[in-house]
């Protein structure tokens with residue numbers, strides 16, 4: 382029907398109440414349908430939608446596990462929450478760390494006590510847990526172990542933040558995620574934000590930095606400073622680094638509490654070996670001091686690898702012995718194809734010779750890798 386065909390009276394007369402209500406209902410339905418259609422199209426076009434849904438699900442499960450319920454999280458906080466570690470699920474305790482008693486005692490006094498005895502320190506800015514702690518030293522010496530044991534002992538929530546979580550995102554997203562790290566930590570406090578290899582994440586700022594990276598670092602620092610405002614804020618950033626000299630000095634200033642975790646001394650190596658071999662079937666003639674003496678310059682992770690290797694020799698021996706027995710049994714049964722069960726069913730104990738073999742093997746592989754690195758650093762042509 383054309384507009385001019387509509388009677389003039391109908392056009393100029395005021396609308397009745399029912400007509401206004403009907404118009405409003407139609408407009409509302411149309412608006413809602415348009416909104417949901419656009420939202421559906423935008424969601425369908427979002428390349429990260431699937432990942433976001435997975436992260437949301439994981440985050441919700443983790444929040445439930447750690448007993449934080451009824452806290453409303455934004456989409457970005459959900460993303461960060463998927464990196465939460467339930468302190469109760471952490472297996473590492475102080476007893477799993479050998480030779481670092483001094484570091485552990487100091488950590489207990491300066492970091493864990495203020496978290497555990499919150500009521501004693503309430504209201505005082507001086508007795509808050511430090512806002513930043515740095516663990517530094519060569520690789521494989523127990524920094525990650527210490528961070529995990531700290532989270533377990535303090536009972537704090539633990540955000541295990543990977544640099545890539547913040548840096549791999551689209552332009553602008555990394556800043557929103559950085560903000561979410563701190564806002565989430567405050568919502569679920571007491572909380573430790575752990576950043577392994579902090580040197581690669583918050584390294585010396587340079588003019589070569591991408592604009593987004595530079596902004597993210599500046600924002601990280603200002604949010605970190607913001608934690609200082611409340612006396613009851615129980616959030617701490619804990620960084621671990623093999624190369625503290627590469628960490629931005631402005632970041633280092635924010636981590637005044639530092640713990641140096643060096644390569645283990647002779648006594649510490651002996652303690653680490655003893656701990657690693659606890660519960661294993663060892664021969665009586667084991668002399669761990671001799672092994673510790675032969676492993677100068679080895680990290681805790683090297684000692685673990687060495688013990689694993691030593692333990693494997695007896696497995697190889699066992700398998701060979703089994704094979705020999707089978708051959709002998711087959712020969713004895715004069716070609717009868719019948720397979721007899723092999724009686725011996727346990728491994729022999731780990732011996733000193735196994736450990737010494739493992740030391741020699743590791744020395745060779747260390748020499749080979751260091752000469753390979755030297756070749757890479759000083760190419761022949």
Ligand SMILES: Nc1ncnc2c1ncn2[C@@H]1O[C@H](COP(=O)(O)OP(=O)(O)OP(=O)(O)O)[C@@H](O)[C@H]1O
Pocket residue numbers: 477478479480481519520521522523524525526527577621622623653656680681682683685
């Ligand atoms: N003091 C120690 N006591 C017991 N085990 C140790 C100790 N130090 C290292 N280890 C062993 O070495 C492994 C690696 O240690 P960890 O990951 O904590 O080292 P890291 O210093 O964080 O190394 P990276 O810098 O490479 O991350 C541990 O899982 C543990 O088995």
